[in-house]
Amino acid sequence: MTPYPYINPYHLPGISPETGLDSTLLRKAQKELMAEFELNEAAAIQLGTQQLGKSEVLAFFERLESEEVKTQHEKLVKMPALLAFLEEADPTIFQEKKYAEMLSQVEKDEGFRAFLAPFYAFRFNELFLKFFKERNEEGIRLLVSQPLWLPLQQQQACYEDGYKQLQLELEGVKRLALSMQHGNQAPGPEVQEASDENWIHLLNVLPGPFEGLVNAYAKALESLALALFNTYQRAKLAKYVLRQGLKLNINTETAGRLQYVLDQLLKVSADDSFGIEDIQAVFDEKKKGIKMWQIALGGLVVYLLFRLI
Numbered sequence: 347m348t349p350y351p352y353i354n355p356y357h358l359p360g361i362s363p364e365t366g367l368d369s370t371l372l373r374k375a376q377k378e379l380m381a382e383f384e385l386n387e388a389a390a391i392q393l394g395t396q397q398l399g400k401s402e403v404l405a406f407f408e409r410l411e412s413e414e415v416k417t418q419h420e421k422l423v424k425m426p427a428l429l430a431f432l433e434e435a436d437p438t439i440f441q442e443k444k445y446a447e448m449l450s451q452v453e454k455d456e457g458f459r460a461f462l463a464p465f466y467a468f469r470f471n472e473l474f475l476k477f478f479k480e481r482n483e484e485g486i487r488l489l490v491s492q493p494l495w496l497p498l499q500q501q502q503a504c505y506e507d508g509y510k511q512l513q514l515e516l517e518g519v520k521r522l523a524l525s526m527q528h529g530n531q532a533p534g535p536e537v538q539e540a541s542d543e544n545w546i547h548l549l550n551v552l553p554g555p556f557e558g559l560v561n562a563y564a565k566a567l568e569s570l571a572l573a574l575f576n577t578y579q580r581a582k583l584a585k586y587v588l589r590q591g592l593k594l595n596i597n598t599e600t601a602g603r604l605q606y607v608l609d610q611l612l613k614v615s616a617d618d619s620f621g622i623e624d625i626q627a628v629f630d631e632k633k634k635g636i637k638m639w640q641i642a643l644g645g646l647v648v649y650l651l652f653r654l655i
Contacts, residue, residue: 557595571587588611
């Protein structure tokens with residue numbers, strides 16, 4: 347089911363936890379809201395934290411005709427921390443004790459889980475994106491500190507917008523590296539932002555679904571370092587960018603690439619240069635089981651010593 351925001355029926359006129367979701371009271375509330383649309387010629391009305399159009403209000407009341415749906419709303423209203431998260435994106439629910447209490451209720455009630463899933467995924471995705479854009483490591487760490495109880499499809503939805511945001515960040519670093527490679531953009535604050543210590547820490551907090559993107563980001567930092575060195579002879583800054591990339595939680599192959607480039611920068615002078623093609627050639631040979639050593643001194647001079655392992 348597609349994630350969507352939770353609408354609390356206890357914000358309806360004349361409805362409260364004390365009255366319950368009585369069918370007669372719900373019909374009366376529906377008439378009152380429809381009259382509000384007509385009298386005020388309003389395109390939308392406020393219901394709790396949500397702005398709802400007329401069709402959305404009608405669909406909501408239609409869902410409330412189900413006794414099963416009413417039962418689930420009645421369970422949820424008794425869980426204030428979870429309700430605050432679904433309505434207001436309040437992250438208090440992720441505190442260990444409160445989350446454990448919620449989990450104990452959700453895990454034993456399949457119907458309640460199914461009812462909550464689209465609302466929970468919607469709000470989690472929204473809050474995760476907010477923290478990610480703010481580069482709020484503490485907030486992200488809080489969200490991912492507890493196990494997700496959702497079905498796989500909803501779990502993916504929880505990270506959908508955060509994943510897209512990291513893709514944008516990755517493309518930004520790639521564009522920066524390419525622009526610098528062609529001499530169109532001198533090193534500036536963008537380099538620091540792309541390799542900032544706090545940003546690196548945040549990327550390391552991201553859960554498993556982000557693993558591939560984090561590895562791609564590290565490779566983009568490699569390209570950025572090469573542009574810094576080859577185009578602007580900024581060896582110190584290039585080495586800093588590579589060391590920041592190596593701090594990321596990346597796979598062995600990606601770490602090997604970055605370490606290889608860093609090792610070469612530690613050997614060569616500011617007048618030397620090398621590029622992605624040279625690095626890729628070395629790693630292609632390594633995959634064949636051959637050891638290689640490349641030494642650059644006074645320009646790119648490559649000595650390859652082959653020894654079968």
